Amino acid sequence: MFSASFCFFSASFSPGAAMLWFSAKIVRLGQAAPQALPGNSRLRRHAANPVAVANAPPNSPEHADTFPKRNAFPARRAPTIMQTKTHTLISPSIGTTRNILSFHYGPGGGEKIYIQSSLHADELPGMLVAWRLRRHLAEFEAAGKLRGEVVIVPVSNPIGLNQNMHGTLLGRFELNSGHNFNRNFHDLAALIAPRIEGRLSGDINANKLAVRRAMREALDEQKPQTELESQRLALQKLSYDADVVLDLHCDLDAALHLYTNPDIWDEVEPLARYLDSKASLLALNSVGNPFDEIHSFCWSDLRAKFGDRFPVPNGGISVTVELRSQHDVSYEFADADAQGIINYLIHRGVIDATAPAMPELSYPATPLAGAEPIVAPVSGVLVFRAKVGALVKAGDAIADVVDPLTDTVTPLNCTTTGVLYARQIARFATAGMEVARVASPTAYRTGSLLSA
Numbered sequence: 458m459f460s461a462s463f464c465f466f467s468a469s470f471s472p473g474a475a476m477l478w479f480s481a482k483i484v485r486l487g488q489a490a491p492q493a494l495p496g497n498s499r500l501r502r503h504a505a506n507p508v509a510v511a512n513a514p515p516n517s518p519e520h521a522d523t524f525p526k527r528n529a530f531p532a533r534r535a536p537t538i539m540q541t542k543t544h545t546l547i548s549p550s551i552g553t554t555r556n557i558l559s560f561h562y563g564p565g566g567g568e569k570i571y572i573q574s575s576l577h578a579d580e581l582p583g584m585l586v587a588w589r590l591r592r593h594l595a596e597f598e599a600a601g602k603l604r605g606e607v608v609i610v611p612v613s614n615p616i617g618l619n620q621n622m623h624g625t626l627l628g629r630f631e632l633n634s635g636h637n638f639n640r641n642f643h644d645l646a647a648l649i650a651p652r653i654e655g656r657l658s659g660d661i662n663a664n665k666l667a668v669r670r671a672m673r674e675a676l677d678e679q680k681p682q683t684e685l686e687s688q689r690l691a692l693q694k695l696s697y698d699a700d701v702v703l704d705l706h707c708d709l710d711a712a713l714h715l716y717t718n719p720d721i722w723d724e725v726e727p728l729a730r731y732l733d734s735k736a737s738l739l740a741l742n743s744v745g746n747p748f749d750e751i752h753s754f755c756w757s758d759l760r761a762k763f764g765d766r767f768p769v770p771n772g773g774i775s776v777t778v779e780l781r782s783q784h785d786v787s788y789e790f791a792d793a794d795a796q797g798i799i800n801y802l803i804h805r806g807v808i809d810a811t812a813p814a815m816p817e818l819s820y821p822a823t824p825l826a827g828a829e830p831i832v833a834p835v836s837g838v839l840v841f842r843a844k845v846g847a848l849v850k851a852g853d854a855i856a857d858v859v860d861p862l863t864d865t866v867t868p869l870n871c872t873t874t875g876v877l878y879a880r881q882i883a884r885f886a887t888a889g890m891e892v893a894r895v896a897s898p899t900a901y902r903t904g905s906l907l908s909a
Contacts, residue, residue: 537563537564537603539594539595540561543556546687546688557688561607562607563604564603564605568807571608572587572608573705575612575617576704578620582705583778584705586795587609589795602808610695615688639747653759668759699773703775707781709880715777716743718757733797736823737821738823741754743907747777824898827898831895835858836860837858838886845877849877853870854868855895869893881893
């Protein structure tokens with residue numbers, strides 16, 4: 458076969474002519490043409506002048522004669538390519554189907570980072586941030602700079618996105634059941650309790666893997682009956698083994714703030730700094746099994762149960778990030794917030810780049826149980842006197858409630874000192890309505906610490 462092919466080449470295109478043609482192409486590219494070498498054609502094919510050798514990439518044909526043996530220097534690993542995965546939910550009615558799409562960047566092998574947005578479907582700033590993050594991650598991936606897996610789920614609640622009534626998006630509660638989309642996720646510690654004790658040992662890293670395997674087994678055993686249950690389960694299966702979970706939300710009218718577990722605050726504080734969080738609220742278990750808490754509380758719970766006999770790590774660093782207000786959807790905010798998250802990933806070593814200097818923390822972390830709700834005792838027009846993000850002192854006026862029928866103005870004063878981090882977007886108060894919250898350093902509340 459080789460002889461026949463060579464004879465055909467010789468008949469149609471002589472070696473001398475080929476060399477002249479090749480020399481002309483090289484000269485046109487601005488390089489010196491190689492000289493024809495006698496003897497073995499393989500040497501002619503691989504020989505090159507010193508400039509070509511110096512400029513050629515490693516393991517290229519130009520370097521063939523300088524190698525002590527074949528593959529003495531392995532080629533660079535090609536950059537990985539983002540993968541898109543589709544997760545189909547239970548169909549609530551014949552003829553309808555919804556999916557969750559997840560985008561997976563990086564080679565794995567390092568930390569796994571999971572980031573989702575708009576679990577409350579009418580909270581859209583995070584969706585724009587996720588879009589900007591995808592662009593950043595694609596660039597880092599193409600450059601071979603990712604040292605772990607980053608999973609992005611920009612639309613984590615397709616059910617809620619379809620709940621429009623008279624032009625208003627109703628994305629916080631599922632209309633069919635009335636359930637909050639960010640409640641009632643599976644309690645992972647409770648799920649694995651019957652099976653995990655016998656798998657634990659004195660090796661903390663082995664225990665992390667054993668717990669995650671048990672979590673996967675338990676999640677695989679779940680049989681969702683509704684579309685909402687299948688959505689919760691799909692999100693948990695994507696995120697249960699992540700080292701870091703970021704759940705991007707926003708409030709009605711708020712400064713940027715976050716919620717996390719006090720056990721992991723040291724790991725979260727750099728994120729609060731890079732995002733310029735105005736308040737950081739800590740709670741071990743605020744009740745209700747919201748998405749972020751089920752990833753970190755389970756490890757705290759396991760440590761409380763087994764920590765006196767087996768070392769149990771903080772296997773999940775989870776945070777709810779409240780990206781200001783519902784109306785704060787802009788390229789400027791999205792760019793700044795995406796860059797803050799990228800800086801955090803660089804800080805953790807997930808992205809191979811130089812981390813910028815860490816900014817000062819705007820306000821110390823405080824217990825969620827110390828957040829004071831400001832409640833209107835009467836009904837009327839709500840007029841705020843303090844802006845979100847403002848430092849307020851005990852006794853300061855937060856807002857007034859004006860009754861235009863009785864000419865009565867009722868001031869609403871805070872009783873604690875701290876940061877006014879969130880307030881109501883409505884400007885008409887009903888009696889008993891919570892209209893704002895102040896983050897204060899002293900815990901005094903008990904029971905369920907989250908709003909409905």
